[in-house]
Amino acid sequence: MDDRLSKVFAALADPTRRDLVARLTRADATVGELAEPYPISVQAVSKHLKVLEDAGLVTKARQAQRRPVHLEAEVFDLMTAWIERYRRQAEERYSRLDAVLADLNATDNPTEGIAS
Amino acid sequence: MDDRLSKVFAALADPTRRDLVARLTRADATVGELAEPYPISVQAVSKHLKVLEDAGLVTKARQAQRRPVHLEAEVFDLMTAWIERYRRQAEERYSRLDAVLADLNATDNPTEGIAS
DNA sequence: TCAATCATCAACCAAACGGTTGACAACGCA
């Protein structure tokens, strides 16, 4: 029972899957169309799409025998939220550190060791 | 020879490693300090840190026996760049689709099939 | 109806992953 964010990051850790996502930003496509450019079997691509689907990055519709695949771009927000949260935290910390260093410098104390 | 982005996403796919990153946004810390809260061995945490290091998310300094670990927040930019690029592409596409649908609607044609 | 098409399921395989324990390297300090 892995959490959502783990699945999303894991899904995008594979270059083929990142490429699938990239192509799906341009247009929906069937499994066969998506598989065509890669030197691997259709089954392998189908598995990749399942991983993307489980991560919520993609949905499949049914249209006769075909399964048009559609990108669910909202998931990007989940990642962006995580990244930006900690980026901001890190930046705040560096600002604080800068302030401390400036203060130390002003009062002429030597710096030492790492931040506690 | 895996590419950088793959390593970064793979590194962040593990909840323990995401937590390590989260904690490192607050302060640098030694391997031992970082390992303390988790129910796994120090060696396992050391391995996690190696993965983060290989992905460029983290660097280790040497200070006596200790190895203070430091977050390299710039890597966030790499992910953000990738995500935002395709998010933007997807949004542009949806705008185009909206335009097409509006046009079809205006000329009273039925919609059919998926975008080519 | 029935063959062709599109996609998935199932079984299998090798490699990678996340964890373990045990040994050892490097360093500071008493």
Added chain:
DNA sequence: TGCGTTGTCAACCGTTTGGTTGATGATTGA
């Protein structure tokens, strides 16, 4: 000098992953 502390290396183990091939399901079109 030598001992305690901190961290990594090495070997191992079970599970997951990314691929394969072969069979099967589902649906359309002739």
